[in-house]
Each structure stands twice: as structure tokens, then as C-alpha cells.
Amino acid sequence: MEAHIKSFRGMVPDYCPGPIQRCNFSQYPINENSKSLRAVTVSSLRGDSTKFFDFAVIGSGVAGLRYALEVAKHGSVAVITKAEPHESNTNYAQGGVSAVLCPSDSVESHVQDTIVAGAYLCDEETVRVVCTEGPERIRELIAMGASFDHGEDGNLHLAREGGHSHHRIVHAADMTGREIERALLEAVLKDPNIFMFEHHLAIDLLTCQDGSDTVCLGVDTLNTETQEVIRFISKVTLLASGGAGQIYPTTTNPPVATGDGIAMAHRAQAVISNMEFVQFHPTALADEGLPAKPTKARENAFLITEAVRGDGGILYNLDMERFMPLYDERAELAPRDVVARGIDDQLKKRNEKYVLLDISHKPREKNSLTLPQHSS
Missing domain, CATH: 3.50.50.60 (FAD/NAD(P)-binding domain)
Incomplete structure (x- = not known):
């Protein structure tokens, strides 16, 4: 706006x-x-x-x-x-914040990923400012007291999410927004x-x-x-x-x-623009698929972070058919709008209420460390 x-x-x-x-x-x-x-x-x-x-x-x-x-x-x-x-x-954001902090990554690569994910409709000047200043903004948050996850080498642990060609997601487990808001x-x-x-x-x-x-x-x-x-x-x-x-x-x-x-x-007669760009997060917990239904309706759906797919999570329909490769060569790592449309298409074609997101092929101990909200 x-x-x-x-x-x-x-x-x-x-x-x-x-x-x-x-x-x-x-x-x-x-x-x-x-x-x-x-x-x-x-x-x-x-x-x-x-x-x-x-x-x-x-x-x-x-x-x-x-x-x-x-x-x-x-x-x-x-x-x-x-x-x-x-x-x-902000408090509910889970996955993390993207910034170029790895020597093998580049601002130009981040800019290109962003423009492609935005279907070439992005304001390029804004994209360049955000991608260029991103690392400094992360350092500012750390200076204010925000605590992000580090790898065994002592450097910030950088995850990968949909639409990104490199690992560049700074995160605090799967509660990044909560930590930034706190700081x-x-x-x-x-x-x-x-x-x-x-x-x-x-x-x-x-x-x-x-x-x-x-x-x-x-x-x-x-x-x-x-x-x-x-x-x-x-x-x-x-x-x-x-x-x-x-x-x-x-x-x-x-x-x-x-x-x-x-x-x-x-x-107030302001000019309102870009109202058509409403982003739908592809994955949230489907109460219909739970073995025990919640006793009362949720005020807001429980978001399943993009980091689950970034960590190797695979989307299946109820016949256990992996479907994202049918829609995009990047499969589960395609941008959010592509994944959301793929899921929506499957539900409508198959007349089903939900799809499955499987990360059981990853070690449970690793999931518990990086995705504690999703592993409990």
C-alpha cells in the first residue's frame, strides 16, 4: 500500500x-x-x-x-x-529473514531470485535496496539483542527456503518473528x-x-x-x-x-496501490486431517513454516502421490504462490480437504532442534 x-x-x-x-x-x-x-x-x-x-x-x-x-x-x-x-x-513469522551472508552468495543472485519469484512485477529499485541492505539490518538486530541460530562453525546458520537459489535464511529455530519482536x-x-x-x-x-x-x-x-x-x-x-x-x-x-x-x-483519500498482491502461505495445519479434532475453532490457522519444505519436506496428495514436480521444476522449493496454486489445484481436482507434508525421512533429533514448534 x-x-x-x-x-x-x-x-x-x-x-x-x-x-x-x-x-x-x-x-x-x-x-x-x-x-x-x-x-x-x-x-x-x-x-x-x-x-x-x-x-x-x-x-x-x-x-x-x-x-x-x-x-x-x-x-x-x-x-x-x-x-x-x-x-x-511479526510475532507469528516462523521461518526466518533472507540476507546475503555467505561468501558463495551474492546480492545480485538475491536480487534475481526475488524478481523471478515476483513474476517480474517487483519494483527493482526497492528489491535492490532490500537485498543490498539486508545483511546490515541483520547485524543491527543482533546488536539490539536478537539471538539467531548458529552452526557448528560458530557462524550464523543459514537455511534455504522456496524461491532462493542459496542458503540465506537467518532464523531463530522456527520462531524467528517472535525473537525479532522481543528484541x-x-x-x-x-x-x-x-x-x-x-x-x-x-x-x-x-x-x-x-x-x-x-x-x-x-x-x-x-x-x-x-x-x-x-x-x-x-x-x-x-x-x-x-x-x-x-x-x-x-x-x-x-x-x-x-x-x-x-x-x-x-x-483519508490516500492513493491505495498493489491491493491485488495478497500472499497466501501455502501450508497451514489442516484440522480435518488430525486424529483428534480441536475442541474449539482456532482464531487463526497454525502456520507450517516454509523451512519444513526448505529442509526437505515433500508434499503428497492423499494417494501418496508427490505432485509439486507436475507444476514446477523446483518442486517444493518453488515460490509460495506456485506451491499454493499447486496445492489448491490438487484439492479441487481430487475433491479433497487437505494434502500431506512429509518430513519423516529426516532425523527426528534434527527436526526437534530446527523446528521445535513443529516437532512437539
Whole structure:
């Protein structure tokens, strides 16, 4: 998503909320479902329910926290998150982070793998920045206290996953996102310039017209524990609110992934782009195939990390026929969208509910070390 809204920079001295009062919010289209909530917002704002920061960050995943740590060098930061700070898509990421850290690998190879996996639709400049800066970002995380797995030689253990031609996946067992989130949160909580507001549900961006430009002045939020509306006025507002997996019947995303930020940006007349690029993780635990069914429905499906296929896992249909070589010469190591479509095609053609992912040919002891969540 790209949000083309100007930041609020220097329009009002000493954080005076005057421009908000002068803005005519009625000029923006409001859908019927949001009218009542916005009426509550306007009527509930009084006294100390308005807070002022240099930066307001909506979301407490890796993007929001890393940005907060960077801009805290330049001013006060509010991190606004609608549940507990750790509850984000980042926290549920398992497999690892790709970066060129092996002498036999190269940034150019990583760039090419990424562009091919993206069906040549990627923004090449962005790909080059990410692939080039990846190793330094890993070193930054380690300096912040993130602990990743090391091999017997003492170097970082690099796994291989779908779409990659080299071993370049830095990981913390199969709980990499949780470890990165832990390290970033610890750093954020130690920073005196960063203030965490948990259980604050972002409702709407505060916007005003400056000529032909739409200017963002901050955000209105609802404290879901006290039911109080809190307004944040900021020079810069960052939307890092995560995805929208929960709009689908089955998702590995946590319950907080409801697309709030995208909806707010749309209501604020931001330009929304690339909405067709929704990535479906190919493998999650199919409760229908379990010998003992869960007693209650899961809030989100249990993700089976890509590292299982990267470590040699093989996909079979229920007749124990390996099928991925029929769809791609890279078989189980094809990019996620290819594997997801292969599985979907098998289920529809065979009228079956699930497929099988087998890694039993690998030593159990090795699986227990590298994939503890999947081996217990």
C-alpha cells in the first residue's frame, strides 16, 4: 500500500491544534457504517484526551518498532497498537529473514531470485535496496539483542527456503518473528523518547486540505479498555498497521490483522496501490486431517513454516502421490504462490480437504532442534 498524504510539518507552532478546528471534515465522504463511531469520536474529545507527539506510529510489528527506534533520535514518539504490543504478524513469522551472508552468495543472485519469484512485477529499485541492505539490518538486530541460530562453525546458520537459489535464511529455530519482536520491543521500552499506547484502536486519520494537498495531522483512537477516545496530534504519522488476513475464512494471520490501516488510508483519500498482491502461505495445519479434532475453532490457522519444505519436506496428495514436480521444476522449493496454486489445484481436482507434508525421512533429533514448534 502506498499512501500519498503529506506529513504535517511545521504548520502550527507549539503543537497548537488550531488547524483541526479550521478543517471542514464534512467534505470527505463517510460511509454509513463509520458515521456513528465518528460521532462518538467528536463528542468524546475533551480535557486531557488529546496528546501531542513529534511522531505517531500506528502498529507495533517490526516496521513500526524499527521506525520508532530510528525517529526517536529526533523527537517524541507514540507507538499506538490495538492489542498487546507483541501481538502482530511479526510475532507469528516462523521461518526466518533472507540476507546475503555467505561468501558463495551474492546480492545480485538475491536480487534475481526475488524478481523471478515476483513474476517480474517487483519494483527493482526497492528489491535492490532490500537485498543490498539486508545483511546490515541483520547485524543491527543482533546488536539490539536478537539471538539467531548458529552452526557448528560458530557462524550464523543459514537455511534455504522456496524461491532462493542459496542458503540465506537467518532464523531463530522456527520462531524467528517472535525473537525479532522481543528484541525490538525491549529496545523500544528502554527508549525514553518512545511511549507505548496498547489497547488503542486507531479509528481515523486526522486530515486537512492545504491547497490541493491532503495533510495528515494525526489520528483518533479508542482506548478499548476504558472506552475513551484519545486524539494524537503529530508532525508525522506512520501507518504500519499490518495486513488484512482476517477478511478471509482461513488465515494464519493473528486476530488483529483486519486491514484497519488500509481502510483509514482510503477514507483519508490516500492513493491505495498493489491491493491485488495478497500472499497466501501455502501450508497451514489442516484440522480435518488430525486424529483428534480441536475442541474449539482456532482464531487463526497454525502456520507450517516454509523451512519444513526448505529442509526437505515433500508434499503428497492423499494417494501418496508427490505432485509439486507436475507444476514446477523446483518442486517444493518453488515460490509460495506456485506451491499454493499447486496445492489448491490438487484439492479441487481430487475433491479433497487437505494434502500431506512429509518430513519423516529426516532425523527426528534434527527436526526437534530446527523446528521445535513443529516437532512437539
